[in-house]
Amino acid sequence: MDALWLSIVQWLHTIGLHVDAGTARDVAGGVARATQQLDMPGLLALAAALGWASGVRLYAVVFMVGAMGWAGWLPLPPGLAVLQSPMVLAVSGCMLVVEFFADKVPWFDSLWDAVHAFIRVPAGALLAAGVFGADSATMGLVGGLMGGSLAATSLATKMTARAAVNTSPEPFSNWGLSFLEDGLVVGMVWLATQYPVAFGITLAVVLLVSVLLLVVLFKFLRAVLRRLSSLFSGPAKAV
Numbered sequence: 001m002d003a004l005w006l007s008i009v010q011w012l013h014t015i016g017l018h019v020d021a022g023t024a025r026d027v028a029g030g031v032a033r034a035t036q037q038l039d040m041p042g043l044l045a046l047a048a049a050l051g052w053a054s055g056v057r058l059y060a061v062v063f064m065v066g067a068m069g070w071a072g073w074l075p076l077p078p079g080l081a082v083l084q085s086p087m088v089l090a091v092s093g094c095m096l097v098v099e100f101f102a103d104k105v106p107w108f109d110s111l112w113d114a115v116h117a118f119i120r121v122p123a124g125a126l127l128a129a130g131v132f133g134a135d136s137a138t139m140g141l142v143g144g145l146m147g148g149s150l151a152a153t154s155l156a157t158k159m160t161a162r163a164a165v166n167t168s169p170e171p172f173s174n175w176g177l178s179f180l181e182d183g184l185v186v187g188m189v190w191l192a193t194q195y196p197v198a199f200g201i202t203l204a205v206v207l208l209v210s211v212l213l214l215v216v217l218f219k220f221l222r223a224v225l226r227r228l229s230s231l232f233s234g235p236a237k238a239v
Helices: 002-014 019-035 040-071 078-084 085-103 106-129 139-167 171-196 196-238
Strands: none
Touching: 019 085, 040 078, 040 106, 040 139, 040 171, 040 196, 078 085, 078 106, 085 106, 085 196, 106 139, 139 196, 171 196
């Protein structure tokens, strides 16, 4: 960890930013102490975060958690150690970039989500189960069920919200929602790794909002479909 921060300090020096090496070591030591040990609440929070976030941005989650493990910022459980593999980081990083732009294109984003619905939910379950690894079959099963359920919930909310937003002809609301999802994923994963209890409260609020959105947006989409159906059926009745 010290070597990593010293490398960062050297790079900052090359671009004209001078940081004392002792300060860098202190920061590195604080990060190491903060993430030295994941207790059960921390493991549950991480599993829940991976499951929920996978339903929104799977590749971003895989890359972010793997990069945190590779950099030494987060001690990954053995079941997730593969995420810090250079090959996994390279592939997930490339897919992260592809998904970032695909998610900004109206209607194509809904197609992208529909295709990845068969990937995100199982992946969320596997990642959550991987938090507990083979140490506890019971907790692995609990983690998998929790992760898959949270991934399905966040994916359903995302797809419903996108379908509603795509009814608007302008692309700005779509872009804004996409950037909001990007920020939520990063924020939720960070909160789970640093403040598990606060993450649990936040997740409960997010799930409540998701349920409300699903109810409201489902009614909205049903009204839109009914209106479209009446438009197409109107001329036929007139004939």
